[in-house]
Amino acid sequence: MASYETRFGSLSSYDQGQVVIIDDDPRNYAFSNVFDVASHARAFEQIAVAKNLEYVLAVERVEHVSPWRTAVHDQFALVMDGEVVFEFVDVEQQPEGTPEGGSITLADEPTGPPMGTVVARQGHMVLLPAGSAYRYSADVAAVLLLQTVVGPEVRFRWPQICQTTVN
Amino acid sequence: MSTETIGPESAPATPANQHGYRDFRLGAFAFSRDEYFAHIVWPTGQHVMSIDSFLRALQRDIAWNFFYGIVNFDGVFGTTNHYGMVDVFAGRYNDAYRKAELDHLETVDTPVVHDVFVDIIKDWTNNGFDPFASPAETGSAFGVKNGDNDAAVTRERVTAQRMVGLPDDEQPRSDESGYPINRQFLDVPQDEPEVRAEPGYEGQIAAFSLKAYLSRSDVTWNPSVVSVCRDSLMCPTTEEYILPIIHGNDRAEWFIQLSDEITWEVEDRDTGRKRATVVMKPGDVAAMPADIRHQGYSPKRSMLLVWENNSSEIPELIATGKVSSRPVDFGE
16 A cells, blocks of 8 residues: 655745746736745734735744734634644723724733633644634744734735746 | 527436436537546537546536636536526637637526536436545446446535534544545644633634644545635645646635645636646645636645635626736735
């Protein structure tokens, strides 16, 4: 019986593919790599790697402890590399200025009751429930892919992260 | 080009032919099969496809409810979804057929074309052949009529309402629930995240192993919804061999390669002119713009995260120029 090796990527080991252009503009494909983006990011920056109107997928490098954040809608975090500890707090009232889309960083520690924790590793998907406060931490640099909505904390760097030339 | 809009009726199927299969009609389209091929005839032409390829494409068109945009069974025949109505076409997106004016298109109420397609796949699929399975994991589609495989061809697409693993939602897969680890994913770790909810918050915080979930998928090239943020749908899928359709986009679609490698051949949506080849490795992200069609090749079973915006307004926004077919603005 044949044996198979399943290959995943990581911050320490990734190999990018490419767009081979026949008759097109490579920018039409917004081609990037999650690990490449994270390797050049500051901790806890949300850098868009995919966007469809108001929705976005953002890469976030997790290193040490994030600020507390909240959003009015569900978000989902897929751990692409490393181990991440998520903490959740039940906030009774959303802070003033919480946007309709995306997360906002809380100015102070949330004061509500703790909801629990999740320890997630590469390939695990975690719910960031609407209306909760949450933060995450990693002892060793980890990478998240966030399913969220465009908001004040999302950064767009398409020319820097995407293939723009014909190889 | 000839076009026709047909109403809620379709012609009844005929008795079985010499190979044991029934013939079907949908407006002016006639469908028949023999031991090896599907034959499609319309007023200005005819077309033949290998029956295994035809059934694999037909299966996905049905299960996806005609999907987003165009489902090309090959370079000639397919469907275009108008979300309530469906165009069934031959040669519509083929430059040679268009120039020769041999293409044909019929606009049909969605339930009518759905019912005819279901009748075809149930009658033409033999016992032991699963159109959703990889070719290495299923029996033959060929030969004279030999039973059926209704359990396989009536599978419904898995769609979580919020996230897999939450109470009253889709659940992770296991041996016990009938989903063993696929032969090409035996090395994928099966550990689950550690969820420690405080009393009273059980079921409000949640997590699951997406890679373990995917390693136990029994189908290929069949995106299932695992998480929902308003109209933003995470639709991961496991891929092996060739995508059985050529998907013509009516909106930008995004791919995130989770494991292994897929090569995408990209063509102009309307003419089939070659535009690019996209080679994706683990961690790679690529958009498929709204004016192309694409077909993927996965030499080893791989994990692909397909990300869709499910908004019904997008095709109109793109058609009227309010939204660009290009996925992102590099000046943003």
